[in-house]
Amino acid sequence: MSKFSIIIILCALVASYGQTSDIAEYCQALAGELAACKQYLAECEAQRKDFAMRSEDRERAIAAENAKLKAEIERLLKQKQLLIEEKQKLAAEQQQFHEKREACLKSLSPAEQALESKRQQLPQALAETMLPPLDNDNPAARLRRFLESIDGIRAFDQQLQKPVPTILTGPDGIQREFQLLYLGLSTAYAVAPEAKIAGIGIRQNGDWEWHWRQDYFPAIAQAIEISSGKRPHALLPLPVTIKGDGQ
Secondary structure, three states: OOHHHHHHHHHHHHHHOOOOHHHHHHHHHHHHHHHHHHHHHHHHHHHHHHHHHHHHHHHHHHHHHHHHHHHHHHHHHHHHHHHHHHHHHHHHHHHHHHHHHHHHHHHHHHHHHHHHHOHHHOOHHHHOOOOOOOOOOOHHHHHHHHHHHHHHHHHHHHOOOOOEEEEEEOOOOOEEEEEEEEEOOOEEEEEEOOOOEEEEEEEEOOEEEEEEOHHHHHHHHHHHHHHOOOOOOOOOOOOOOEOOOEO
16 A cells, blocks of 8 residues: 555544544545655656756767767877888988088089189180089079089080180281181181281190181181181181191
8 A cells, every 4th residue: 555545544534533623634635645755756757867868968979079089089099100210211201411512512622613613714705604613502492503514624625606806816926806716625726817817726734725727717717717607618628736736
């Protein structure tokens, strides 16, 4: 038998013994309150179950989120490790690049100095067109400038140049303007048309040695006129000098 039934019976007994109607009303009110409490307890139980279910759902969601975060942390740690390894690899490559760069500069500097030291020994027309070595720490730019100078020297040596006016001291000891026709790096023909003077220059040990002969004039003057475009191209024998001043 429930507590509610017992209370009803007690109230009925009290009323049967002639108690006042207030007691009966109080019992009825008390029974109503008990019913309300029972309803409230039922609602609380329903809310508890609902809260428990929602708590379980929330825990499952948190567990799933934690699993995702754990997987993401593992992925990031792996990525971090890869980045560390890549950084170490780049550092090693940078060190190798620095060593190669220093080795290149170490080899390039003497070559630049040697080429620059030969500038005065080159034909003036060529030396004036050559740019000086670059004064910086960029191996690529310096090597490019060096190779450009080498290519310029090679082209000058392999191609027939146009005559260039140059002041020389002739066989009579007078300085005058000559037309010079370079043939490579070590041979040049010179002519002073008005003075009827012509000669052959041979570069030896960095200095030009000139051989002046009157009979050189016709051929050399004609060769300079052809190379300057004043005469049409034609086969032309030119004098040469050999050791012993032979012709």
